[in-house]
Amino acid sequence: GMNPKPGAYTVLKDGNAIKIWKTGFINDESSIYEPGQVVESSPKTGFIVQTGQGQILLTEVQPAGRGRMSGAEFVRGYKIAPGSRLE
Numbered sequence: 290g291m292n293p294k295p296g297a298y299t300v301l302k303d304g305n306a307i308k309i310w311k312t313g314f315i316n317d318e319s320s321i322y323e324p325g326q327v328v329e330s331s332p333k334t335g336f337i338v339q340t341g342q343g344q345i346l347l348t349e350v351q352p353a354g355r356g357r358m359s360g361a362e363f364v365r366g367y368k369i370a371p372g373s374r375l376e
Contacts, residue, residue, distance in 0.1 A: 335360020
């Protein structure tokens with residue numbers, strides 16, 4: 290499944306943690322990006338992250354101290370850019 294239960298955590302470069310509630314499969318291809326790097330960031334669809342086995346779209350996340358939000362809402366509020374790294 291693409292919905293990590295009970296969720297997964299990652300940390301942004303600035304040290305803020307985000308919980309990942311839902312993801313969507315994009316592809317299982319390798320790319321020039323390293324695992325954990327943001328491949329694409331859109332205020333309409335959210336953000337795509339490279340994994341060790343392809344790419345996923347983060348569709349629902351929860352920043353530390355905040356409620357759940359869509360990946361698109363997160364991009365609009367946090368301005369995460371392609372090339373950014375999730376730890």
